[in-house]
Amino acid sequence: MNSYPAELLVQLAPVMFVAGLEPPRQAPSGSEGTAGSIPTSVKRTNSSDQFALLSHRLREMLNAQRKPVIWAPESIRKGKIFQVVLVDKIHQFPPRKIPDPASSQPPHSPLSPLTPSSPLYPDGLVAPIWIRKHTSLVPSIFVLFLHLFEHAGPIFIPRSPLEPDGPDVQKEKEEREKEERRRDTELAREIADRKKGTNERGMKLTVVLMASRRMLDDPTLDSRLTFIRRSSGLDSRAALFVLSPVTPAELADFVKSLQQALFEPAIEYYTAHSKRVRRKRNRHGQATSAPGATYAHGIANVPSRPLPLRPEGWTVRYEYKMACFAEFRGEDEVALKHYQDAYTTLMIMFGSPAILQPRTKRWAEAKVLADCINIKICKLFLYNSEHALALSQHNIHIRRFCDLSMRAWGIGEDTFEYWSWLARQHRVFAELLEQGTHFSLTIPTHLPVPTSTSAPSQQQQEIETLRALGVNPSTALMHPGFYYYVAAECTERRRLRFLAALDATLYTKSYELFKKYSTAPATAHNQMQGRFTLWIAYRIAQTYYESGKFEMAVRFFERIARTYSREKWESVLYPLFSTWYACAQQLGDVEMSIRLLIEMIARGHGTAALQGEDESAADDLHAILKSTVPSSSNPIVVDLTESEPLLNASVVFWTHEIKLGEQVAFQISISLPADVVLSELPISELRIYCSDGSTPIIVKHVASESEKGHTVCRVDVGHISLSAAGAGSRQADANLQWRQPDATLVLAGTVSSDIPQELKFTRAELCISQGDWNIELPFNLGRRQDAASVSCPRWLSSTQPVRFIPIRRSNASSVIIKHRPHQVHVAFSHHSPAYLDESYPISVDVTNNDDKELDLSLDVLLQPGDDDSEEQQSAGLIKGISFGTVYPGTTACKTLRLMSTGSAGERVLDVSVQSRTLGLASSETSFSATVPMDMDMSEVLETLVIPVIAPFTVTHATTYARRTSAGALGGRAFVTTTIEADAAGIDNVEIRDIKFVAEDNMEVKLVHCSLDEDDFPLELMPGDQFSIKCELSLAPAEDFFVDKDAVIARPGLYVLDWRRMLFSSGDAGASQLLTTTTTTTTTTHASLPTLKPPTDGLIALL
Structure with a gap:
């Protein structure tokens, strides 16, 4: 268990500070006293020896009471025994809260995440120093041992027995009483000073006055004790004791009775702490659930500086503190509940990288805290002999963290970190069981139950058969040796993973650091640094390949090939693909081999030295297709849309815009890049797709001898009609071998559509078929490897001789198909001229000459004017005056009224009549330059000039x-x-x-x-x-x-x-x-x- 901080694992017990038991200082030599008295030095020596022996015995007894241990036996846990810490009488407590001079917020603890000087600032959870504070720096009970002053010798002997209370005796009595009162006042002042410090923290202060046996018989003792207690402000209950030198047995009884008397105040102290923490948790929960408290989740944008502790973190802090205070009180059930709540919230935090970012300092601290809480929970279950629950908690902890390690943290079974952590968990659990067995923990024995002598039934026989197979260690608690063995196995695997990772460690470290320091804004220098990072990744992949870790090498190849392909680093790509293909061969991945070979063939290389390698790739592809069968009947898709285009293709439409039902001619030119060889591939067909996803053109491969010697071959695919019911596919036959380097296949035809759209031929698929293999190679149309050499699109006008017409349009690769304009006639009727201030009527007659029912509306731009026919008025624009549905051959009429003010002159009215089919309501959209093509809308614009004169x-x-x-x-x-x-x-x-x-x-x-x-x-x-x-x-x-x-x-x-x-x-x-x-x-x-x-x-x- 040395892997974890001891403060987070030990069994917590009430803490008592004991002061005043320091070894006595050497008294100065000399004698004091009056005539006739016993020498003071002799008396003091005897007294100091007695009290020194008493202090020594007390120190030994108190130190032996309770030691910080991980497993505490039940007699210690249930007995009212303190964990005693001996301190000096001048011991100072640590500061409670530090006020922030720059803020008006209340002060916080020095260990709070809200304090800038705290080690937990700003997002820490719980530090071991907080446990150390409550076990070594701040007690629940403070016991102060002091010496009660007493005179060294008896009262002065009178001169005559006939005068026992003579003047000399009275004088000495008064002096003795004054000295006692002065010493008692000083003692009470010392107690009051200590009482002030303990009251600030809610601790119980108990004073033990050590006095001689003779002092116990002094009639003034009670009055002196009452004076001291009242003057110092001590409590009336269990606050003041008197102890004289006694035998060790009596001293043990005193220590036991002292702890029993002070145990209840200690419980009250920790209960008060728990209540305070619970109030904070409730206040924090209400504050964080307020409407304004929102947090941004996401791992994509990691903040430049740590954010404050999240609500889940505060919950972990409060639940863990309440668990510790319950453990101080000896309430194991309450502590178990709070530990479980803290553990559950920690699992939520680990599950969200936005809360706990992996591989950070706080993440490591939280991981240690979760392991320690798990040990505490297992221990509390074992205290109650709940072996199944303890084992279940142990297994759940391992299962959860293993899942998180592989799924979220990138610490899989192939890393030594994974096995190191797993070995540590099994070893700590074994040590916990071993410590428990030294006391009262009993490991259950899993012996077979003796069978009955009667004839067993079939069901009993099945049960007995299962029992004979043994016990599943994951469901039954084993003895510590089993878990030591599992830890050893995990350690062995950790060692193997560590040795296996040594080869690429330096490259990996360099790669990670280059990635870390390449987050600056893009510059030429940073771009070069990024390429060097990719080169390091390539070297890592090669190292993995050379060490036989082909799967790891493939991962790196997949990661870096995209960037090299996008930036066209052909000199690096070819050896990369060659090594990648070698890895696929070693792994026996046939489909990966096919993909890589096709991409190598599609890329080609211009140098003669590499030409033979292309042919070798084609031969390998042929060999694989002939000698193997696919694992699935589905075709293999080798996506080349992000790579270099397999074929150079361009699409040209004769016109840019047509109406519905009209035909437009098109040509699709397909040629072979100069360095690509496809003559040996078993190409079966070529499919060309429209932008709507239909398949209008399918070109089947047919070998033709007549085409030899012709560089341009034109194939007529006929007319293609696109409609809402679907596109009718057109098929044609052509030679798809492209045996000549400059051979070009031109697919010519016409297309029409009943759907308004922007028509494009966007992508194509080249199909390779041989045996049971079906391979599809999708690529984008319009991309060319020799794009820089083509100035503008060309239209093939003649094949003999070959003649092209340049198409000087920027959008020659698409055609816009629009609705036909509606046949709407607009007429105006008015009595000119108009007078100033007159409501001048203007009649607008709209006639539907189309064969469809139309929804008509009117917009009028007035300068100025008003319209009251539809209860609308405007000084400039009247919009959306509806004529309703106008049937074919009918006329609708609306009357506008123009009111002209100011000076006479001409008034100009811009009138817009908009027509829509009934499927498109006028409220859904208004006519503008950006009306989508699929909306059947038209607009008629008219300008009306009205002369205006003064009446x-x-x-x-x-x-x-x-x-x-x-x-x-x-x-x-x-x-x-x-x-x-x-x-x-x-x-x-x-x-x-x-x-x-x-x-x-x-x-x-x-x-x-x-x-x-x-x-x-x-x-x-x-x-x-x-x-x-x-x-x-x-x-x-x-x-x-x-x-x-x-x-x-x-x-x-x-x-x-x-x-x-x-x-x-x-x-x-x-x-x-x-x-x-x-x-x-x-x-x-x-x-x-x-x-x-x-x-x-x-x-x-x-």
Whole structure:
């Protein structure tokens, strides 16, 4: 058990500190006393010898009480026996909490993860120093041994027996009492100082006063003890004892009674600690379950600095502390429950790499803590003779950690770490059982039950047969020797794994360090470092290959081949594939060999020295296909999509965009890369797939002698029709050997679709068949090994002679198939021009000339305008006016109303009529440039220009009259307003009413207005005029004429209610008034001008 900290394994017991039993110092020589008394030095020597012997015996007895052990017998655990620690009287306790001067948070313990100076900061769980603190630094009971002062000799002998209480005797008695009181006061002060320190920590302080037997008979002893207890503040229960030199047997009884009297306060001390920890756990659980307390899980983004301890970690801390305090109290059942809860939470933490990242310091600490908790749980089960539960806990612990090691930590059975840990667990369990057998632990014996003499039944015979086979050690507790044997076997395997791992250790260490220091931002230097890391991994794989560890070598080859392939390091890839293929041969993996050979053939090499190797690879592939059979009937897929393309392929469509049902011509050109040889492969067919996953083209291999000598072969695959029911596959025959290096196969045809889409030929599969082997080689179309040499796509226009037409489009490899536009006609009806302030009706007629039912909607961009036909108004844009469903050949109508304000001029309306089939609701999407192709939508855009004129021209003529008397201020103003119907208009205007609305102005008042109700309604033709005259009374302020630019604000305005008069010719040629529901009354405001009365000037000189 030396592999783990002793503090985490020992049996915990109540701790008692004992002070004041230090060996006595040598008393100085000399004598003190008065005449007639016994020499003081003699008395003190005898007394000191007695107390020194008493202290020595006490130290020996207390030290022998209880030692820190891992397995404690039941007599020790159930007896009220303390673990005693002898300390000095001036012993200082460690600091409790350290306040943080930079924070307002409450202070924390020096061992808390919240304290920056703590070894557990910021995410540690429990350190062994915390156990050491409660077993060696902080007790539950503090016993202080002190000497009760007593005089060395008897009272002064009187001079005469006739005067026993003479003046000299009284004086000496008073001096003795004063000295005793002074010494007792000092003693009480010393006890009070120690009492202050123990009270701060909730400890029980007990004082034992050592006195001589003579002192026990002193009548003043009780009063002195009462004075000391009250002055020092000691408790009234089990706080003050008096001990005199006694025999060893009596001293043993005193020590036993002292521990029994103090055991209950010790239990209360640890109970208080448990309650405090439980309150913290409950508070922490409520705080972490609050809505705002969230944590980000994930291993992909490891923080640059450690995060604070997670809620699971706090749970482990609190459960472990409560288990320890229960163990201090001797409550094994309670301790077992808390240990199990802590262990369960630890398993949750180990299961999430986001909480405990493997291979870190905290991970190692938590692993040690989990092992120690497991030992504690097993020990507590064994204390209660629950052997099956102890063995089950041991097996569960091993099974869980072995699973985590292999699944999450990368410590599999092929590592020496795995077997080292496993050996340690079995050895510790064996040592625990061995220590238990030295005391009261009894290992169960598994002997066969004697059979009955009566004839056994068939069921009993089966049971007896199973018993005769033996006992399963995983379900029955064995003696310690069995587990020592298992530990030895694991140690042997650990040694073999360690020796086997020595060859690649240095490479592996270098590889890990290069990966660690290559996390900086990408630069040219870091990129070179990353490639060197891959090279080290390649050397590791080679080392594994040379040492016969082919599976490990294959793992590294699979890991580094992707990067080398992506960066096209052909000089490294070829020896890599060669060694990889050799590993596959040694492992007997036929499918891996086939994949590697095909990839080696597909890559090819340009040098003549390696050309023979390609042919050798093809020969090996032929040999494997002829001499072996596949393990499954399913075809083997050799995915080359991420590698170099097996064939150079390009797709060209004649046009970029077509409508549904239209045909478009296409050509697919397939050629062989210069360094790839496929002439000897048994290729059976070539499949070309569309982007929708269908298989429209299947080219069967047919050997043809007529094609020899032709570098370009054109094969017509006919017409391909794509529909929702599926694509009709087209088959063609062609020679798929590509025997000539520059041979090109061109597949030509046409394609149409009933589904709107962006059509592409995305991928292809080359099928190899020989015997029972079926191999599929998928590759992407459009990728070429010689991509840099091809400037633009080409269209084969002639084979004799070979002639290509360059297609200068960036998207020549795809065609967009769209819906046909809907046949929708839009017409506008309105009576131009429009007047200012008028609600001008515009009728929009939409006719469905298509053969489908359409859902139509209208968007209008107004500058400015409003629309009340659908109870919508806007100053700029009205969106989504629905016409509903419009059947073929029918027309729908909507009326817009345009209200123009401000100045006259033209108003421009951008009208968008959108049509959708009934399967696409208008609320789901709106028409835009990014409408998906599969949505059957069309849009008709129209621009409508509306001329807008003013209905009236309003002019004002103002004259002024002087005041009539010399003393009066102000005067009169006469304003003549002329309202003329605009001559540019073509319709008559009917004025229904004109009203004068006065402004709130104290400087001007209306005196008279010529408006008369009998004048209205009044019809004005274009060019007609109507005059209004009003008389105004002026009363400017006294200082009005001081400012020559001062004016009087307008007195009011005219409110005109009018409407347009529409005429049409009847059958007899007479005009008649058209009254419609759309005709509305319009209101126009005409303000009077501001007034500026003339000032008086010089008229004449008298």
